[in-house]
Amino acid sequence: MRPTQILRSGGDAPVGRHGKFLGGWGAFGGMPQKGIITYTLSSNKQNPIAGAFHDAIFNTWRRFGSQVLYIAPPMIFFYYAMDWAIHRNHHLNSKHGRAEASDE
Structure with missing residues (x-):
């Protein structure tokens, strides 16, 4: 095993253009995805207590x-x-009560 493979330690993932590991969890440093559209509602238009x-x-x-059965009986x-x-x-x-206790 070559020492550089230990540093990459990502299994059989591809090596990027500059010799760095570009895969694994989160795909750090990967190409941005295209064609994904997200819509959000402005925070001042939301009803936070709906x-x-x-x-x-x-x-x-x-x-x-x-x-209640853990608290009520005790x-x-x-x-x-x-x-x-x-x-x-x-x-x-x-x-x-004092008279009763003194008789005993």
């Missing part, structure tokens, strides 16, 4: 529906645990 509110509603509902559990702890604390710090 359908945004409609898509936001359905996208939010889809994302909420896919995550939140419900900890809400009731915290509610029980607050009521238990109020009971133990009340007159009746």
